[in-house]
Amino acid sequence: MNAVPSLTEMLQQLIATPSISSTLDELDTSNLAVIEKLEGWLDGLGFHTEVLPVEGHPGKANLIATLGSGSGGLVLSGHTDTVPFDAGRWNHDPFKLTEHDQRFYGLGSCDMKGFFALAIEAARQFVGQPLQQPLIILATADEETSMSGARALALAGKPKARxxxxxxxxxxxxxxxxKGMMMERVRLTGRAGHSSNPALGNNAMEAMHRLIAELLQFRQELQLQYQNDAFEVAVPTLNLGCIHGGDNPNRICGHCEMDFDLRPLPGMELEAIRDQIKHRLAPIAADLGVKFEAESLFSGIPAFNNQPDSELVRLAEKLTGKPAETVAFGTEAPFMQQLGMDTIVLGPGSIDQAHQPDEFLAFDQIQPTVELLQQLIIDSCLSPQPAVQEEPRA
Structure with a gap:
């Protein structure tokens, strides 16, 4: 069995191991080195470990590490990847854990390699204890881009826990x-020609202007139809993110494409929204004589919607002394819900530091996190719990 380092040494090694997830091939890296470190440490504590390569994503894998047995228990889940970074904007080495001003600086310190070190530190106390239900530490791949790791787990139907x-x-x-998240692209192809005579072409940019107006009308209708006052922004949002078209001022624009994102509320189905968009935009493009194409830049993240009075939500409120709340950013929580688990999002650090230069984890978050996780483990794993019922598969 491998020796398990101290909390600080775990943080140092995790931060020093690149695992960038990016849609750009030149920036994207494997997460296997992080998975191997975590597997070695958890094996050293007596966890049963299973490394699951993510099909279709070479160099990417998930890790399921289980202490104890049974079908109930608790999953502590995090993603092993980080976003890319701009070294010129950092005051510290992104791959070196730096202690300064009662903070640990480093890429992934907050989002979210730091959570693994804290979860393992919390788990040490329970090694050798007679767990009534299993403790599972789950490490996933590519959360920052495609969420391919969490999707693969949901498809495989594992892990199972309460x-x-x-x-x-x-x-x-x-x-x-x-909220959920969608990133979509619309592409129009018209016909280029000399700008001195509009009849020589068909301007794709002008056609896109009409489609943009229709998208903004669709946004207004969605916001009238759907509201949820639990969110700071109570309506679904649709943001026109970027547009590209044409090649010269004196040529009729022959092609134009636009990317936008949409943040649906719970209860809004991603595929239904995509169908609505196509059904509204395609006829306009056809009337204007331009070729219409629509694609999703990634499969999207469903909205996450647990009940505010669920067993785990109430327990977390009791242990933290804080009421459960909503956030605007997306997580892997919907995929854990698909596996039948009572799920919450709860971790150290602030989302304000995530994806930012000089990302950090404050010292005053460390011990409270370890103690909170230990209390969750005691309640979920040391006390007998009803077994998880297998969902019938369609």
């Missing part, structure tokens, strides 16, 4: 609700 805590940075406030 409860799941996603350790994203929430300032140790329990989160029971977040």
């Amino acid at each position: 409860r799941a805590v996603i350790g994203e940075p929430t300032g140790l406030k329990p989160v029971y609700l977040h």
